[in-house]
Amino acid sequence: MEDQKIIGIDLGGTSIKFAILNQEGEIQQRWSQETNILDEGSHIIPDIIESINHHLDIYDMKPTQFSGIGMGSPGSVDRENGTVIGAFNLNWKQLVYPKRDIEAGTHIPFYIDNDANVAALGERWKGAGDNQPDVTFVTLGTGIGGGIIANDRLLHGVSGSAGEIGHVTVDPKGYLCTCGKHGCLETVASATGVVRVARDMAEEYAGTAKLKELLDAGEEISSKIVFDLAKEGDPLATAVVDRVSYYLGFALANIGNTLNPSFIVVGGGVSAAGEFLLDKVRVAFAQNTFPNVRENTKIRLATLGNEAGVIGAASLVLENNKD
Amino acid sequence: MEDQKIIGIDLGGTSIKFAILNQEGEIQQRWSQETNILDEGSHIIPDIIESINHHLDIYDMKPTQFSGIGMGSPGSVDRENGTVIGAFNLNWKQLVYPKRDIEAGTHIPFYIDNDANVAALGERWKGAGDNQPDVTFVTLGTGIGGGIIANDRLLHGVSGSAGEIGHVTVDPKGYLCTCGKHGCLETVASATGVVRVARDMAEEYAGTAKLKELLDAGEEISSKIVFDLAKEGDPLATAVVDRVSYYLGFALANIGNTLNPSFIVVGGGVSAAGEFLLDKVRVAFAQNTFPNVRENTKIRLATLGNEAGVIGAASLVLENNKD
Incomplete structure (x- = not known):
């Protein structure tokens, strides 16, 4: 649907930035939280799920109103399987499953790529890339x-x-x-x-x-x-x-x-x-x-400065819908 | 149509190579002729048109049996407009109009790119590019x-x-x-x-x-x-x-x-x-x-050696049909 929204997530070693954007890449809501890297980073994905669901409650929105969640992550990203390994600043040494877990926890399709690629998409879409x-x-x-x-x-x-x-x-x-x-x-x-x-x-x-x-x-x-x-x-x-x-x-x-x-x-x-x-x-x-x-x-x-991450993460959803 | 054929042309300074291929890139007919670069290369495009029409007659084939003609050319190629300029080994110093003229002369859609790009497509499709x-x-x-x-x-x-x-x-x-x-x-x-x-x-x-x-x-x-x-x-x-x-x-x-x-x-x-x-x-x-x-x-x-040109030229037709 044309008026569906997108959630963009910029996952970093100190903070996780979230934004709700429209299909034109305009940020309509934004929030962030600290990254809890304790216990081998095992709190990060549950925190992300809880934060999204909590904010959908606040804004009185449903998962079906979103065409997808896009996320930029450090480490080595397997886009097809939606997994990450070796993100040392998150304490993610072992394989983690953001796509599997976040889709199960939010009921919204999820796409992931590495942070540099996601920032590139952001700058290209709404920044210096015209x-x-x-x-x-x-x-x-x-x-x-x-x-x-x-x-x-x-x-x-x-x-x-x-x-x-x-x-x-x-x-x-x-x-x-x-x-x-x-x-x-x-x-x-x-x-x-x-x-x-x-x-x-x-x-x-x-x-x-x-x-x-x-x-x-x-x-x-x-x-x-x-x-x-x-x-x-x-x-x-x-x-x-x-x-x-x-x-x-x-x-x-x-x-x-x-x-x-x-x-x-x-x-x-x-x-x-x-x-x-x-x-x-x-x-x-x-x-x-x-x-x-x-x-x-x-x-x-x-x-775009710091916003390249969430905007690019959102465009990952559009990028994948081209396939 | 799936059983439509493609014509691939490799235009060079000494010879023009032609091939008729199927959609799988298999060469079914091939021929070539000398490149006549006299009179500022003004004979080249008429020669190509005549050669194609002559060979379609020989093989008893109609333009509608072809999904397109692809050609690799030296010089600076404008793909959208189907023009070439500065192909000095053809004596094409001024702008020439292969797409306009060959489509008018054969009634088959025509696509063009520079010779190195076309050879790349050929090697990728049927050669070392797997x-x-x-x-x-x-x-x-x-x-x-x-x-x-x-x-x-x-x-x-x-x-x-x-x-x-x-x-x-x-x-x-x-x-x-x-x-x-x-x-x-x-x-x-x-x-x-x-x-x-x-x-x-x-x-x-x-x-x-x-x-x-x-x-x-x-x-x-x-x-x-x-x-x-x-x-x-x-x-x-x-x-x-x-x-x-x-x-x-x-x-x-x-x-x-x-x-x-x-x-x-x-x-x-x-x-x-x-x-x-x-x-x-x-x-x-x-x-x-x-x-x-x-x-x-x-x-x-x-x-592929010399055949990269005609095979890649043919794949230019498939490449353009993806748009």
């Missing part, structure tokens, strides 16, 4: 995640690793990544990567720079501090941001050469550095893209 | 072309450049490419690229090697000669093939990290070097891929 058929999303956080929409559909690949943009190799002789290989984009352009590059460049830096002073004094630095100092003109911080931007622009250029999306949308904590970061990224992007791609694929900042 | 939903194809010829099928659909991107694998940057400080940027895969791993790498490495090579002798004697060398000498153990030729394979493996690894296809199918003249080449490519691919991709995305040789 609802175009070809949009790539990259999120620069503690790690780097990604999601690719092509021909209006999310890509998963043969074993669910499509969009692993954080593990694109940008420097084959570079830092060892947690994934076991060297020189992944994540090792240099995630929040932790930026700090790693800063520490390494500081060691070899001979001049005077505030960033070097902070590091030499043993201060905790963050990627935000590095970007803030670069914006103030600190020479070492500028060199760090230039190097990080180069790697990011190189990786996004080859994604552009391969996929030629309308937009490559950049989100996540590191993207708070804004156009200051993107302007530098665009230089390396232009150097490394085929002319038609350089002219037609645009790099943009994400616009 | 008809999987996610298959990437790369063709190593005079240049390097590519085509990407994801979620069962060919990718084009916002401006038709999806799959420009030849212009993935593998060495930002590398050779200048015809496209205007530096270090494109095509500059080192196409047939001409292999020879370029050989000439450059020979200049710096101090030892004794047959390949160096040939080059020093001013002999014409080809990529085939380089691979043949490497297979015989020639040290310089081996070093050249190792470098070429490294770049190819690096580029395919990042395509794997981005798309996680079932297969990356390698075709074109240079792929005649066979498993000798692919085994080396797989080393660099393994070094630069995320573990899940390394385990699940396989590199394979193309199997």
